[in-house]
Amino acid sequence: MTGTVESPVCASDGRIDPCSLCSARKLSVCGVLADEGLRRLSGISDHQDFTPGEILVREGDPATNLFNITTGSVRVYKLLPDGRRQIVGFLFPGDFLGLATGDRYAFSAEALTSGSACRFHKKVYRRMLTELPDLEAALLDRASHELQAAHNQMLLLGRKTAVERLASFLSDLAARDRRAGGPGRVIQLPMTRAEIADYLGLTTETVSRVTSRLKTRGVIRLLSLHSLSIEKPAELAELAGLDAGDGEAL
Amino acid sequence: MTGTVESPVCASDGRIDPCSLCSARKLSVCGVLADEGLRRLSGISDHQDFTPGEILVREGDPATNLFNITTGSVRVYKLLPDGRRQIVGFLFPGDFLGLATGDRYAFSAEALTSGSACRFHKKVYRRMLTELPDLEAALLDRASHELQAAHNQMLLLGRKTAVERLASFLSDLAARDRRAGGPGRVIQLPMTRAEIADYLGLTTETVSRVTSRLKTRGVIRLLSLHSLSIEKPAELAELAGLDAGDGEAL
DNA sequence: CAGGATCGTTGATCTGCGTCAAGACTGCCA
DNA sequence: TGGCAGTCTTGACGCAGATCAACGATCCTG
Numbered sequence: 001m002t003g004t005v006e007s008p009v010c011a012s013d014g015r016i017d018p019c020s021l022c023s024a025r026k027l028s029v030c031g032v033l034a035d036e037g038l039r040r041l042s043g044i045s046d047h048q049d050f051t052p053g054e055i056l057v058r059e060g061d062p063a064t065n066l067f068n069i070t071t072g073s074v075r076v077y078k079l080l081p082d083g084r085r086q087i088v089g090f091l092f093p094g095d096f097l098g099l100a101t102g103d104r105y106a107f108s109a110e111a112l113t114s115g116s117a118c119r120f121h122k123k124v125y126r127r128m129l130t131e132l133p134d135l136e137a138a139l140l141d142r143a144s145h146e147l148q149a150a151h152n153q154m155l156l157l158g159r160k161t162a163v164e165r166l167a168s169f170l171s172d173l174a175a176r177d178r179r180a181g182g183p184g185r186v187i188q189l190p191m192t193r194a195e196i197a198d199y200l201g202l203t204t205e206t207v208s209r210v211t212s213r214l215k216t217r218g219v220i221r222l223l224s225l226h227s228l229s230i231e232k233p234a235e236l237a238e239l240a241g242l243d244a245g246d247g248e249a250l
Numbered sequence: 251m252t253g254t255v256e257s258p259v260c261a262s263d264g265r266i267d268p269c270s271l272c273s274a275r276k277l278s279v280c281g282v283l284a285d286e287g288l289r290r291l292s293g294i295s296d297h298q299d300f301t302p303g304e305i306l307v308r309e310g311d312p313a314t315n316l317f318n319i320t321t322g323s324v325r326v327y328k329l330l331p332d333g334r335r336q337i338v339g340f341l342f343p344g345d346f347l348g349l350a351t352g353d354r355y356a357f358s359a360e361a362l363t364s365g366s367a368c369r370f371h372k373k374v375y376r377r378m379l380t381e382l383p384d385l386e387a388a389l390l391d392r393a394s395h396e397l398q399a400a401h402n403q404m405l406l407l408g409r410k411t412a413v414e415r416l417a418s419f420l421s422d423l424a425a426r427d428r429r430a431g432g433p434g435r436v437i438q439l440p441m442t443r444a445e446i447a448d449y450l451g452l453t454t455e456t457v458s459r460v461t462s463r464l465k466t467r468g469v470i471r472l473l474s475l476h477s478l479s480i481e482k483p484a485e486l487a488e489l490a491g492l493d494a495g496d497g498e499a500l
Numbered sequence: 501c502a503g504g505a506t507c508g509t510t511g512a513t514c515t516g517c518g519t520c521a522a523g524a525c526t527g528c529c530a
Numbered sequence: 531t532g533g534c535a536g537t538c539t540t541g542a543c544g545c546a547g548a549t550c551a552a553c554g555a556t557c558c559t560g
Contacts, residue, residue: 084409085409086408099397100398100401129387130383136386136390140389143390143397147349148352150404151328151350151357153400154336154404155330157407158450159334192538202518205520205539205540206517209540241331443507452547455510455548455550456548458509459509459547475508
């Protein structure tokens with residue numbers, strides 16, 4: 001799941017381009033670049049390792065960096081003054097962090113697990129974009145898909161019941177696993193119940209109760225606290241409340 | 251609010267470029283284009299007028315068109331099989347419709363008021379993008395801001411109370427009016443209570459009750475069913491639950 | 501300008517999920 | 531290997547907002 005950790009150093013010199021070894025490349029926007037572009041991109045990138053809980057981005061700080069997650073996972077969230085938290089997304093290898101920024105970050109990002117990322121200076125990256133139109137196009141594509149995912153999440157948060165929310169979440173994780181080449185049967189949950197709750201607009205207790213209910217119904221089977229197997233994918237999809245063209249648009 | 255309706259015909263021939271007369275141009279992505287680019291863009295565009303309730307886009311249909319709203323307003327929404335609806339956004343002059351699409355539309359769009367739009371064939375538009383890098387960059391910018399708005403809406407739907415939701419909504423409309431050059435005091439509500447409810451993840455009854463409460467508190471004053479004046483902007487902002495860098499990032 | 505349809509408001513009641521509370525499990529460090 | 535802190539589960543209860551219901555306001559259309 002964490003992939004072959006090939007230490008994608010992304011340094012600028014040396015004959016061997018580190019990006020060419022990066023296990024996240026084919027999942028990431030960089031995937032569209034040929035050798036030349038890749039070399040130029042790695043020339044302006046920095047490598048950053050992170051450990052669980054480490055803060056990559058803090059809401060309100062000047063938005064100086066952009067990241068490409070190469071290994072591990074990250075939570076992206078927004079806070080209300082009184083501490084209520086909404087997780088707007090979980091990031092996995094190949095995901096881009098920093099798309100939706102003005103001058104300051106409008107969200108925080110913290111490492112969920114240990115992992116690593118390619119870090120870019122925003123200004124330099126933007127300048128590079130004008131020189132690599134393929135990359136810009138890929139980024140626009142990525143942004144469009146994220147926007148679509150955000151719309152789905154609005155539907156979930158605004159109109160779905162607790163069971164539908166959790167079923168949708170698990171189905172999405174399964175779909176993601178399938179897209180990454182896995183079987184989409186066994187799901188890893190690197191996040192805590194509280195984080196799932198803050199992503200789905202629920203409380204830990206409700207997430208726990210609904211999980212139990214799905215388990216009792218035989219729809220899922222818990223392998224450990226942080227991994228489960230989907231026993232009845234069709235029933236799960238049914239519970240998620242799709243039908244209306246909600247499937248996996250590219 | 252509906253602006254000077256200058257019938258921005260966007261036809262391809264004739265010496266006068268219709269886009270140069272378009273009242274929505276400076277609010278739209280087209281705004282970044284100089285004469286030459288604007289002429290090329292208008293060459294591939296079509297004009298479409300619409301009347302209230304008219305469907306511009308239907309969820310699940312092949313995604314063939316893109317739109318630029320020039321006058322009037324539009325609701326964009328997703329449905330669950332049983333009819334529950336989540337409105338993911340309201341569009342006004344200058345807004346772009348069709349960013350988040352795969353092969354098929356993942357949302358429906360219906361006219362709220364009468365108005366008009368520039369319509370593009372998606373394939374042709376995408377090809378044009380590669381030739382107009384400024385436009386592509388502007389579109390990426392637009393997508394980023396929409397994504398940010400979507401994140402704010404997730405926070406609203408997942409974690410805010412009914413009062414906070416309505417206060418946020420009204421504050422947003424005021425901010426939009428200010429951005430469009432208005433005073434941001436008097437708000438037009440071209441949508442029904444049911445639509446506000448479906449946008450905020452509430453019911454009509456709750457929207458109505460909360461509106462009454464805000465009115466009683468003297469925070470707002472209803473001018474008519476579809477326009478109101480914000481009497482205490484600061485208190486409204488307070489109720490909306492900002493503080494944490496939620497302000498108007500460009 | 502009459503009348504029906506739609507939309508909005510307000511009240512009474514219900515309920516899904518939140519809140520509070522108490523154990524049980526897991527994993528980490530000594 | 532044992533103990534403790536954090537995480538998870540389960541139960542009892544409460545409440546914000548949904549649902550159900552009735553009525554008033556507004557807007558078309560002829």
